[in-house]
Amino acid sequence: MSTPHYHHLQQYFSDLIASQQLVPGSKLPSERKIGEQFKLTRVTIRQALKNLEAEGLIYRQNRRGWFVSPAAVIYHPASHLSFNLYVTEQGFSPSTEKLAQQIEPANERIAQLMNIPVGNPVLYLHRRRYIDQRPVLIEKMYINQNLLPGIEEEDLTESLSQILKRKYQQEYRDMDLSFKSTSLPAHAANDLGIAAGQPGLQIERINYTSHKQVLEVDYEFWRHDAVTINIAIRD
Amino acid sequence: MSTPHYHHLQQYFSDLIASQQLVPGSKLPSERKIGEQFKLTRVTIRQALKNLEAEGLIYRQNRRGWFVSPAAVIYHPASHLSFNLYVTEQGFSPSTEKLAQQIEPANERIAQLMNIPVGNPVLYLHRRRYIDQRPVLIEKMYINQNLLPGIEEEDLTESLSQILKRKYQQEYRDMDLSFKSTSLPAHAANDLGIAAGQPGLQIERINYTSHKQVLEVDYEFWRHDAVTINIAIRD
DNA sequence: CAGTGGTCTAGACCACCAG
DNA sequence: TGGTGGTCTAGACCACTGC
Structure with a gap:
């Protein structure tokens, strides 16, 4: 396992945000949708999302979804x-x-x-x-x-x-x-x-x-x- | 699901640390050991441990284990x-x-x-x-x-x-x-x-x-x- | 080498939110 | 009511640590 799968996913969303294809406040696809697209289970998806959250790039609201964070x-x-x-x-x-x-x-x-x-x-x-x-x-x-x-x-x-x-x-x-x-x-x-x-x-x-x-x-x-x-x- | 299982685990270790039955620097049991004791899977154990880590009560070193954090x-x-x-x-x-x-x-x-x-x-x-x-x-x-x-x-x-x-x-x-x-x-x-x-x-x-x-x-x-x-x- | 955490699969049910 | 994230099971293999 050279680089873990969640790392690629992180990079993917990180790039989308950096290039402003995802702008602050916009909603990410649901975890299950992402899973279909990348052939990954939700556990792995969530690892990537949580890391992005720790970086401050995205945030979630209880059971509503994941969103791109505005600038601090x-x-x-x-x-x-x-x-x-x-x-x-x-x-x-x-x-x-x-x-x-x-x-x-x-x-x-x-x-x-x-x-x-x-x-x-x-x-x-x-x-x-x-x-x-x-x-x-x-x-x-x-x-x-x-x-x-x-x-x-x-x-x-x-x-x-x-x-x-x-x-x-x-x-x-x-x-x-x-x-x-x-x-x-x-x-x-x-x-x-x-x-x-x-x-x-x-x-x-x-x-x-x-x-x-x-x-x-x-x-x-x-x-x-x-x-x-x-x-x-x-x- | 009134309070999640990982919450109980968090409380358990949190109490052990507060009462100094676990002192800074000491090692927690392995995730698998904790799992046997509490009849929980590693996913759940790790959720609890990560939350305690976020609180600053414990930390890990790569593949060596989880340890009680010293005072900041x-x-x-x-x-x-x-x-x-x-x-x-x-x-x-x-x-x-x-x-x-x-x-x-x-x-x-x-x-x-x-x-x-x-x-x-x-x-x-x-x-x-x-x-x-x-x-x-x-x-x-x-x-x-x-x-x-x-x-x-x-x-x-x-x-x-x-x-x-x-x-x-x-x-x-x-x-x-x-x-x-x-x-x-x-x-x-x-x-x-x-x-x-x-x-x-x-x-x-x-x-x-x-x-x-x-x-x-x-x-x-x-x-x-x-x-x-x-x-x-x-x- | 045995044991540890790190990563991952393929499911499941629940609580809550929105239309 | 359908879709979302939140929680959880029961496994598996890998990479690294320490003996």
Whole structure:
């Protein structure tokens, strides 16, 4: 077995995508159709498709089929641009959906970060964000409502940085970021409508006010093919 | 099919690892052994193992078996610490192996970045880096030898930042970083001794001198389970 | 050499989505 | 309701590792 069969298949679709005979968003033939055409079983087909998925060239939506991935958006955290802004600037169309919003008692980590007693209320916000109608990101945030009284009455599908600026004359300043490439936890995969266990990118972000208080702790779960992170370090 | 069989298996090993009945570096039973024990076929076993791999809990080495992953090392690029230093500080044991070193003509991207004509010589360096004897990272670097005359005579398994400091009184300063979660390209997977198509983390890093000249362009290919990236943004 | 993972066949049934 | 991907069986042979 010099080169495996799935490798040829990968190459085949890879070439179709590179030459734009398959464009972002278009649907691949069904696994069974591909199988007929190449005289291969579904196991082999799926190996090739999963590899292409890992490369970020294609993605699937549960039981709907396989699709060609759009270009990844570039996330530049140091720029402090909002999701809506940087997605728009790159020629895509962002949208946001609120999945949950509630007052919650702070757990240990959140309490420690926000310097409040464990169990004190924080605002929990759970959102799903889309690029060109494709869900790409699940966001779970814990907001320090002591610093932002009345924040829960705002329209929280809006950009938070907009709300901060308008209502509180606050801006995002310092932040701590942590990135990890890992599979999406089941809850995030479900929210994104994909099978659990698929590769993803997890980000933890802690946002500080200009007085070094913790404004917000943010957990983001990205489709791994949807984003590239750029950072410029200037001492 | 309420919860799939592979899910139970995942949970089983996940629990063993969490409770430290399986410790980092230890070998899992063979796929066939697991199959006997749980009355499952290898296809199902492998689905569970691949999911655990995507989570970063286990890893494999080509035809040698599956092993429990060690804790990820934390890479803090803004600290300017060398690989050797930050790995050591976190209680692991780093090592470096030089796979190739040669003078090469600069390609377009490198030439543009280094502000030299295309085809001018640059020093290419290809290294493999280990944490506790596990290969975790392939590095391909292009070094601006105009700024570092005689660099090619140094021992290039050493920390480059050490060499810079000692021989050239230079230090790493500004850098541009780009991260992407994607599968490892075939060359990198081969060098790491793992099957192609496995998830990985790709980093492009451009290092500048204090005079904003490009000192070095660095491409890193990490095992995705081996690293977490932390960055503090302070304006 | 025996044992490991890597690849593959030829089926099957299920859960979910769309028309 | 027909078609999709998701899961799974029960095999097989190959390439490589380690003894």
